[in-house]
Amino acid sequence: MPLALVLALFFVLPLLATAVVSLWDYTEYSLVPDVTARNYREMFEGCASFTLCTTFRTYLSTLKLCLLVWMFTLTIGFTVAYFLAFMVRTETMRTVLFLLCTAPFLTSNVIRMISWIPLLGREGVANRALKSLGIVSQPVEWLLFSEFSVVLAFVHLYTLFVTVPVFNSLMRIDRRLLEAARDAGATGWQTLWHVVVPLAKPGIVIGSIFVIVLVMGDFVTIGVMGGQQIASVGKVIQVQMSYLQFPAAAAQAMVLLALVLGMIVALTKLVDIRREL
């Protein structure tokens, strides 16, 4: 009961308030309580035509980044977790290596993100190395302020969010199942695909939810690493908030929320997390 109260107060109520405000009207300096579709109408203005409207374009750009980041974090995160769970032999070594993985997270994630800039810049470390090795004659421009740098920073920031839940799932796998698979003549890949991955599903889904939610709502990383030139839904909301267009921002937030919820529902359809846990 107390938990329900906390949830109602700090989760349901703000959410309802956002939903209500998204129907309000606004002026330069005030919010006007109202029931208007203005914010939603303006958001989807021009979306009926064949050229992409801003909102669709922004969502597509955000989704594309999200998909790329998801793919990389999942691959890398799973590989690291697999190595930790199955390849490392002693418990002590496993603990040490696991702690090593989390060590970078003791620093602020803004610092971890910004430290890429001197590395990737036009006159940065990477470009100087490439030039002195004679691989390129002109500095490579797409290393920084590009989708590449955004994805790189995201993967760096969020891989651990996949590693930990997947590692947790892998550790619960009964080792006898792997032996049984080998005895039955399965190759390493077959064991991985037919035994390990299905049993790691809860961890994979939980990690995926973390990554998707973090990337879909982000505006700082995309802003800094993308040189403020790449559209993201979070950035749109932030700009609207700073211009006191709270109702427009609230409407945008509701649409984003619906989309992310949809994605999470789809993921949980793949695997019943509650049963698996």
Next chain:
Amino acid sequence: MSTDFSRRGLLLGTAAAAATLAAPAVHAQGAVVLRYCGTAVNQHSGIKDKVKEDLGITLEYMPVTSDDVVRRAVTQPNSFDILDAEYWMLKKIIPSGNLVGMDANRITMFGDITPVFTKGEIAGRKIGDQGTAPRKVSYLPGREARTFSATPTQWLTLIPTVYNADTLGIRPDKINRPIDSWAELLNPEFKGKASILNIPSIGIMDAAMAIEASGRHKYADKGNMTRAEIDITMRVMTEAKRAGQFRAFWKDFNESVNLMASGETVIQSMWSPAVTKVRSMGVPCIYQPLKEGYRAWAGGFGLPKTLTGRKLEATYDFINWFLSGWAGAFLNRQGYYSAVLSTAQAHMEAYEWDFWMRGMPAAQDIKAPDGTVLEKAGAVRDGGSYEARMGAVACWNAVMDENDYMVRKWNEFIAA
């Protein structure tokens, strides 16, 4: 109506309760604390210490971004005692009724404030009036008015504190030829090496300066565009963006410094102290005067309507002190301009005044208030004298009537 009434009653009740609670403490201490809300531009510990020493008033700085200055003034007028706002913000704040007019008769130096603010002219010459020029929003018809007065009155919206003229910063070592027009911002020669700020209301004006300079469109008022003009501006900018003209957009001071110092950009919109910062890092950088003129901005102190009694008196004392010279000299030494020039001059060394205000070569090393050397002897300020720089203002930072539309179009531009 009735709910509004009771809510106001409740607010008054709370305020009264807060006042009774707070009052004994104030009397016991005998000192007044003023909560000073504004961007960090003026919030120096040097000023704070001097105010404490001269007036016994304790300033409590609340540094926020310029967007938050507006947000606080509109939504939380009880959270500060003095507002350090910019003039363009007034078009959003004054209609909310949260600021009240300041009595000109209480400002001892009012008659000495530079005519840039009171008449929109300098040395008898009119200066650029496009955008939210301070002259247009300086006066209120009455103390509690929510609209502006076109003619001077006794009631002032803001008392000017600091202002400057902004232009493009360039890297002379990487450009190697003279730059004299805003049009260069969009010149394909600098493809992938240009930048503007991603603050829509300011960024669009820099864009407009560049577009007008390149002869593509002549604006009636760059600070108050029509929807059609916003469309034209954003179309040109979107084309440039898609062609890869911009390396990045910047949002804050340090980003602009880093872009320029690291060589990511060679030409970009910039703020004066950012250029100084780049130069102090040993990287050549010029705050380039351009033939189309400058985009100017100005800030000042405003009074929240909640201010009464001792705090109100203290605020007037503080403002009068601010105009009396010490603070003005402090600001001038950083490359900004102060509102009352005569008093500031009295607090500056002659060689400092010659360098910062008269555009003459520095007779000796020019130092910042904290003692760091900003310019070596012999250096000349970019853009020259006060008259040359402020006299060449083309437009002022502004809030457009079509602000909502502009913000939407800007978001489209970022998404494009």
